[in-house]
Amino acid sequence: MMSHGPETLLLDLFAIFLAAKLMGELLERVRVPAVLGEILAGVALGPYALGWIHPSDTITSLAEIGAIFVLFNAGLETSSGDLIRVGKTALLVALAGVFFPFLLGFGYMKLIGDLTTESVFVGAAMVATSVGITARVLADLDVLSSELAKIIMGAAVFDDILGMVMLAVVAGLADTGGVEWVHLGVLVVEAAAFALFMILVAPHIVRKMHAGVERLSTRNAPLLVALAICLLLSWVAARIGMAGIIGAFFAGLMFADLAPRWNLLPKAHAINEFLAPFFFFSIGAHLNLKLFTGGVLKTALVITALAIVSKVVGCGLPVAKRGWHTILGVGVGMMPRGEVALIVALAGLNAQIVSESNFAIVVFMTAVTTILAPPILRCLLREEREAAASSR
Amino acid sequence: MMSHGPETLLLDLFAIFLAAKLMGELLERVRVPAVLGEILAGVALGPYALGWIHPSDTITSLAEIGAIFVLFNAGLETSSGDLIRVGKTALLVALAGVFFPFLLGFGYMKLIGDLTTESVFVGAAMVATSVGITARVLADLDVLSSELAKIIMGAAVFDDILGMVMLAVVAGLADTGGVEWVHLGVLVVEAAAFALFMILVAPHIVRKMHAGVERLSTRNAPLLVALAICLLLSWVAARIGMAGIIGAFFAGLMFADLAPRWNLLPKAHAINEFLAPFFFFSIGAHLNLKLFTGGVLKTALVITALAIVSKVVGCGLPVAKRGWHTILGVGVGMMPRGEVALIVALAGLNAQIVSESNFAIVVFMTAVTTILAPPILRCLLREEREAAASSR
Numbered sequence: 147m148m149s150h151g152p153e154t155l156l157l158d159l160f161a162i163f164l165a166a167k168l169m170g171e172l173l174e175r176v177r178v179p180a181v182l183g184e185i186l187a188g189v190a191l192g193p194y195a196l197g198w199i200h201p202s203d204t205i206t207s208l209a210e211i212g213a214i215f216v217l218f219n220a221g222l223e224t225s226s227g228d229l230i231r232v233g234k235t236a237l238l239v240a241l242a243g244v245f246f247p248f249l250l251g252f253g254y255m256k257l258i259g260d261l262t263t264e265s266v267f268v269g270a271a272m273v274a275t276s277v278g279i280t281a282r283v284l285a286d287l288d289v290l291s292s293e294l295a296k297i298i299m300g301a302a303v304f305d306d307i308l309g310m311v312m313l314a315v316v317a318g319l320a321d322t323g324g325v326e327w328v329h330l331g332v333l334v335v336e337a338a339a340f341a342l343f344m345i346l347v348a349p350h351i352v353r354k355m356h357a358g359v360e361r362l363s364t365r366n367a368p369l370l371v372a373l374a375i376c377l378l379l380s381w382v383a384a385r386i387g388m389a390g391i392i393g394a395f396f397a398g399l400m401f402a403d404l405a406p407r408w409n410l411l412p413k414a415h416a417i418n419e420f421l422a423p424f425f426f427f428s429i430g431a432h433l434n435l436k437l438f439t440g441g442v443l444k445t446a447l448v449i450t451a452l453a454i455v456s457k458v459v460g461c462g463l464p465v466a467k468r469g470w471h472t473i474l475g476v477g478v479g480m481m482p483r484g485e486v487a488l489i490v491a492l493a494g495l496n497a498q499i500v501s502e503s504n505f506a507i508v509v510f511m512t513a514v515t516t517i518l519a520p521p522i523l524r525c526l527l528r529e530e531r532e533a534a535a536s537s538r
Numbered sequence: 539m540m541s542h543g544p545e546t547l548l549l550d551l552f553a554i555f556l557a558a559k560l561m562g563e564l565l566e567r568v569r570v571p572a573v574l575g576e577i578l579a580g581v582a583l584g585p586y587a588l589g590w591i592h593p594s595d596t597i598t599s600l601a602e603i604g605a606i607f608v609l610f611n612a613g614l615e616t617s618s619g620d621l622i623r624v625g626k627t628a629l630l631v632a633l634a635g636v637f638f639p640f641l642l643g644f645g646y647m648k649l650i651g652d653l654t655t656e657s658v659f660v661g662a663a664m665v666a667t668s669v670g671i672t673a674r675v676l677a678d679l680d681v682l683s684s685e686l687a688k689i690i691m692g693a694a695v696f697d698d699i700l701g702m703v704m705l706a707v708v709a710g711l712a713d714t715g716g717v718e719w720v721h722l723g724v725l726v727v728e729a730a731a732f733a734l735f736m737i738l739v740a741p742h743i744v745r746k747m748h749a750g751v752e753r754l755s756t757r758n759a760p761l762l763v764a765l766a767i768c769l770l771l772s773w774v775a776a777r778i779g780m781a782g783i784i785g786a787f788f789a790g791l792m793f794a795d796l797a798p799r800w801n802l803l804p805k806a807h808a809i810n811e812f813l814a815p816f817f818f819f820s821i822g823a824h825l826n827l828k829l830f831t832g833g834v835l836k837t838a839l840v841i842t843a844l845a846i847v848s849k850v851v852g853c854g855l856p857v858a859k860r861g862w863h864t865i866l867g868v869g870v871g872m873m874p875r876g877e878v879a880l881i882v883a884l885a886g887l888n889a890q891i892v893s894e895s896n897f898a899i900v901v902f903m904t905a906v907t908t909i910l911a912p913p914i915l916r917c918l919l920r921e922e923r924e925a926a927a928s929s930r
Contacts, residue, residue: 153776155599160769167762174755207547207596363566366811370559373812377552384545413808419758420765420809 158205161198165191166423179516181484184423185509188430201431205424212425213492214394215418216485218376221398222405222414223281224303236300238464243301243480244308246460247272250452258445260504267500270316271491271508272453274309275302276484276516283520284479289530294472298479301461306395307345309486311337316389316490336386344396352400368408372401389493429488432495433509434502442503446510453511454518457481475526482519483512550597553590557583558815571908573876576815577901580822593823597816604817605884606786607810608877610768613790614797614806615673616695628692630856635693635872636700638852639664642844650837652896659892662708663883663900664845666701667694668876668908675912676871681922686864690871693853698787699737701878703729708781708882728778736788744792760800764793781885821880824887825901826894834895838902845903846910849873867918874911875904 169183169190191198201209252269256262280302284295315333359371376397383393398414405411438446458477465472491508494500500508561575561582583590593601644661648654672694676687707725751763768789775785790806797803830838850869857864883900886892892900 153773153782155602156769156773156776156782159603160766160773163769164766167756167766171754171756171759180756204596204599207599210547211551362563364559364563364572366807367563369808369811374552374556374559377548377555381545381548381552384548390545390548413804413811415758416761416805416808417812419761419805 155202155204158199158202161191162187162205162427163420163423166427170423177520179482179520181426182513182516184426185430185433185488185513188427189433189435190430192427192431192433194431194434194436199431201428206428208421208424209428209492210390210425212418212421212423213391213485213489214376214380215414215421216425217391217395217489218398219411219414219418220306220485221395221400222402222411224306224399224402235464236297237304239297239301239461239476239480240304240308242463243275243305243457243461244273244312246456247453248312250456251449254448254452255504263499264501264504267316267490267494268449268504268508270309270312271487272449272456272483272511273305273312274483274486274490275305275457275480276482276486280479280482280519283523284527287524287527287531288535289527292527292530292533294475294479294527294530297465297472298476301476301480305480306486307341311341312490316494337392340383340386340392340396344399348396348400349403352404356404366413368404369410369413372397372408372410372414375400389489391489426488429492429509432492432502433506435506437503437506438510442506445503446507449507450511450514453483453515454481457515471526471529475523478519478522478526481522482516484516487512547594547596550591550594553583554579554597554819555812555815558819562815569912571874571912573818574905574908576818577822577825577880577905580819581825581827582822584819584823584825586823586826586828591823593820598820600813600816601820601884602782602817604810604813604815605783605877605881606768606772607806607813608817609783609787609881610790611803611806611810612698612877613787613792614794614803616698616791616794627856628689629696631689631693631853631868631872632696632700634855635667635697635849635853636665636704638848639845640704642848643841646840646844647896655891656893656896659708659882659886660841660896660900662701662704663879664841664848664875664903665697665704666875666878666882667697667849667872668874668878672871672874672911675915676919679916679919679923680927681919684919684922684925686867686871686919686922689857689864690868693868693872697872698878699733703733704882708886729784732775732778732784732788736791740788740792741795744796748796758805760796761802761805764789764800764802764806767792781881783881818880821884821901824884824894825898827898829895829898830902834898837895838899841899842903842906845875845907846873849907863918863921867915867922870911870914870918873914874908876908879904 165187166184169187170180171183173183173186174180189195193200248269250269251272252265255265255268260268280298284298289295311334315337359368362371364370376394379393379397380390381393383396384390401408401410405414457480458474460477461480462473462477465476487508491500491505491512495502495505557579558576561579562572563575565575565578566572582588585592591597640661642661643664644657647657647660652660672690676690681687703726707729751760754763756762768786771785771789772782773785775788776782793800793802797806849872850866852869853872854865854869857868879900883892883897883904887894887897
C-alpha cells in the first residue's frame with residue numbers, strides 16, 4: 147500500500163545525481179567544464195536517447211529550484227560595490243558584448259525566416275557570458291589579479307546583469323506570446339529599474355538590517371534570511387512578468403558584501419551542489435540530438451560562429467587601442483556562455499515559444515563556446531601567467 | 539503563456555519557508571524547540587485551519603526529500619565508533635526505553651479497541667527519543683561531559699537505531715496492509731541485519747575509499763559522494779520494504795567519522811535548513827486540530843502520559859541503583875520524541891494505514907513530550923550544572 151511514488155522518486159533522484167556528477171568528473175579530468183558533463187548525462191539518459199529517465203513533474207520542479215540556486219550563487223559571488231568601482235572600460239566592454247551578439251543572432255535568425263519571437267530568444271541567449279566558467283579558468287591559471295583579468299571579470303559581471311535584463315524581456319515576451327513594442331518598452335524599464343534598485347539600494351537595506359539578523363535566536367539565521375529573501379524576490383520577479391531566477395540573482399547580489407562575514411558561500415554552494423544537477427540534467431534531457439541534421443546543424447554552426455565572433459569583436463572594440471593581445475584576451479574571456487543562456491533557452495521551451503530546434507541550437511552554441519574558451523584562454527594568457535609566477 | 543506553475547510554486551516555497559522559520563524563531567525565543575514552530579506554521583496555514591496553503595505534489599515530494607536530509611544529518615552526528623564504545627548501561631537504557639513505551643502504547647490502543655496495525659503504529663511512534671532535542675538541551679546547559687549526559691546521549695543514539703528498526707517494521711506493515719507474523723519476523727531480521735552491517739562494516743568501506751574520494755577532480759567531491767550514497771541507500775531501503783529515511787540515517791552514520799575531516803556537517807546542515815521546513819510544515823498541514831474532542835482528546839492525553847511514564851520508568855530501571863536523581867535525569871532526558879516519531883506518523887498516514895485521529899494523537903504526544911522535557915531537565919540537572927561551572 148506504500149505508494150509507488152516515493153520509491154520511483156528516490157531512484158530518479160539517485161540516478162540523475164549520480165549520472166550528472168560522474169559525467170562531470172569525467173569531463174573535469176580532461177579539463178572540460180563539469181557543467182557540460184551534467185548536461186550530457188541528461189542527453190544520454192533522457193527520453194531522446196536511452197530513454198531511462200523521463201523527468202517527472204517533481205524533477206522538473208527541482209530543476210526550477212536548482213536554477214534559482216545557480217543564479218543565487220552567481221549573485222552571491224558578485225559584489226555590487228566592485229561593480230560600481232570597476233570603471234568605464236568594463237561597462238563599455240559589457241555593453242558592446244551584449245549589443246553585437248544580440249544583433250547578429252537576432253539578424254541571422256530573421257534572415258533565414260524565423261519568427262521575431264524565436265529570433266529574439268536566440269539573440270538573447272547569445273548575450274550572457276558565464277561569469278562562473280570565466281572566473282574558474284582565470285583562477286585555475288592564477289592570473290585573477292592581472293589587469294586583463296580585472297577587465298574581463300568586471301565586464302562579465304555587468305554582462306550578466308544585462309543578460310538578466312534581456313531575460314526579463316524574453317520572459318515577458320513569453321507571457322504575451324509575441325512582440326508588442328509598448329509592452330517591450332515597459333518590460334525594459336521595469337527590468338532596468340529592478341536592477342538599479344537591487345544594485346544601488348538593496349545592499350544598504352541589508353547593511354541596515356544586519357545587526358538585527360545577527361540577534362535572531364534561530365541557528366544559522368543569516369542563511370535563513372538570505373534564503374527567504376531569495377524565494378521572495380524570485381516570486382516577485384515572476385509575478386511582475388520577469389523570470390523568477392532574476393530575483394534569485396539579485397537576492398544573491400544583495401547579500402554579496404555580507405557573504406564572507408556570514409559564511410554564506412559554502413552553505414549556498416552546498417545547497418547548489420545538491421539541486422543544480424537536476425537543472426543541468428533537465429537541459430540535456432530536453433535536447434534531441436537527432437535534430438542536428440541539414441538545416442538545423444548548419445544554423446547551429448553559423449550561430450555558434452556568430453556567438454564567438456560577435457563577442458571577440460564586440461568586447462574587443464572598447465579596448466582596441468590596447469593592442470591585439472588585450473583584444474583577443476578580453477574577447478575570448480567573454481566567450482563562454484553558460485547557465486543564463488541555458489535558462490533563457492529552457493524558459494522559452496517550457497513556455498512553448500521557442501521550437502525544439504532553436505532550443506537545440508542554443509544549447510549547442512553554449513556547449514561549444516564553453517568548451518573552446520578555456521584552452522584558447524590558457525594559450526593567450528601565457529604572458530600574464532609567467533608574470534604572475536615570476537612575481538612570487 | 540509562461541505557465542501558472544512556476545509562479546505558484548515559488549509563492550508556496552516562500553510562504554512555507556517564511557512561516558516555518560518565523561514561528562520557529564518565535565518559539566525559540568520562549569525556549570521551546572523551533573521544530574514545533576515549524577509544525578505549528580503548517581497547522582495554521584494548512585487546509586484544516588486558514589486554508590492558505592494546500593501542499594501540492596511538489597511540496598509533498600520536497601517534504602519527503604526534507605525528511606531524508608533530517609535523518610541524514612542525524613546519522614552524520616552519530617559516531618558508530620562511540621556507539622560501540624559506549625557500554626552496557628546505555629544499551630540497557632535504550633532497550634528498556636524501547637520496550638516499555640511500545641508495550642504500553644500498543645497495549646492501550648488494543649484495549650480501547652483499535653486495529654492491530656494502528657496499535658503497532660502508535661506504539662512504534664512512542665519508541666524513538668529525539669537525539670537532536672536532547673543533545674541541544676544538554677549542550678545549552680553545558681553539561682555534555684557529565685556522567686549522566688553521557689548515559690543519556692549513548693542511550694538516545696541506540697534508541698534512534700532501534701527506532702529505525704521499528705520504523706522499518708512499520709513501513710513493511712504498511713506495504714502488506716496488516717500484521718503477518720512471518721513477514722514481520724523477516725522484516726525485523728532484515729532491518730537488524732541492515733543496521734548491523736551499516737554500523738559495523740560500512741564505516742570500514744568508507745575509510746578504504748576515502749583516499750580515492752579525495753583524489754577526485756570535482757569540487758566538493760566528498761559531499762557529493764556522501765549525497766549520492768544517501769540517495770542510493772534511501773532507495774535501497776525503500777526497495778527492500780523499509781522506509782527510505784532509514785537508508786538516509788545509515789548513510790549519515792557511515793560518514794560520521796569522516797565528517798569533521800571533510801567538513802560535511804555545515805554543508806549537510808545548509809541543505810537541511812532549506813529542505814527540512816517543508817517536511818515539518820507538511821506534518822502540521824496534515825494535522826486537523828478539530829479532531830481533538832471527546833474520545834480522541836482523551837486518548838491523546840492518556841497516550842502522552844504513557845509516553846512520559848514509560849520512558850521514565852523504562853529508562854530509569856537499568857540505572858535504578860544509582861538513585862532517584864539519576865533515574866529521573868535519564869528518564870526525562872529520554873522523554874522528548876521528535877523527527878522519527880513524526881516520520882513514522884506521516885508514513886503511516888500517507889500509506890492510509892493510520893487514521894487521521896491516530897496521526898493527530900502521535901503528533902500531540904510528540905509535541906507535549908518535546909515541550910516538557912527541556913524545562914524539567916533544566917531543573918533536574920542544576921547539580922551537574924553547578925559542578926560543571928565550578929570546575930572551570
